[in-house]
Amino acid sequence: MLYDESRWKPMISEILEPIVWTNAHLIGNKAIDDDHRKLVLLFNELLAVCSAGADSAIIGRTLEAAITLTREHFNREEDVLQASGYPRLQAHRQEHQVLLKQLVAFGAQLTGGAPMSVDPNVVGFLREWAIRHILGHDREYAAYLQQNSLEESGI
Ligand SMILES: [Fe+2]
Numbered sequence: 693m694l695y696d697e698s699r700w701k702p703m704i705s706e707i708l709e710p711i712v713w714t715n716a717h718l719i720g721n722k723a724i725d726d727d728h729r730k731l732v733l734l735f736n737e738l739l740a741v742c743s744a745g746a747d748s749a750i751i752g753r754t755l756e757a758a759i760t761l762t763r764e765h766f767n768r769e770e771d772v773l774q775a776s777g778y779p780r781l782q783a784h785r786q787e788h789q790v791l792l793k794q795l796v797a798f799g800a801q802l803t804g805g806a807p808m809s810v811d812p813n814v815v816g817f818l819r820e821w822a823i824r825h826i827l828g829h830d831r832e833y834a835a836y837l838q839q840n841s842l843e844e845s846g847i
């Protein structure tokens with residue numbers, strides 16, 4: 693066989709690998725950094741309960757907690773960005789809305805089935821989502837916030 697699709701799919705063990713948090717992910721705003729750290733912990737917990745094949749009630753509760761914290765975090769982050777006059781706030785806010793919608797939709801899929809039918813691709817999506825946004829896109833405003841706080845403090 694020339695093309696074997698299964699070779700290109702990540703292994704389930706890779707998909708469920710915990711997200712590693714390091715100081716390199718710090719934004720420099722305490723409230724946002726605390727949220728990000730808690731979100732990573734929650735997503736890791738979610739990955740762990742999914743890989744352990746926990747029953748759907750436990751997965752559902754963990755997922756619900758992740759969605760609630762994500763929603764609160766997005767609001768908090770948007771408030772901070774608004775207060776600092778971040779010029780790309782509108783685009784970032786839109787991205788939050790899209791992500792939250794996807795998270796809720798994928799969550800419904802995840803909790804809709806029996807415990808054994810947890811789709812690794814769905815869990816993989818959640819993991820990618822957390823990594824890409826929290827540890828990636830949010831870095832785009834980190835420099836702006838840092839510059840702003842330096843200006844405010846007169847440095
Ligand atoms: Fe964030």
Ligand SMILES: [Fe+2]
Nearest residue numbers: 769784788830
């Ligand atoms: Fe964000």
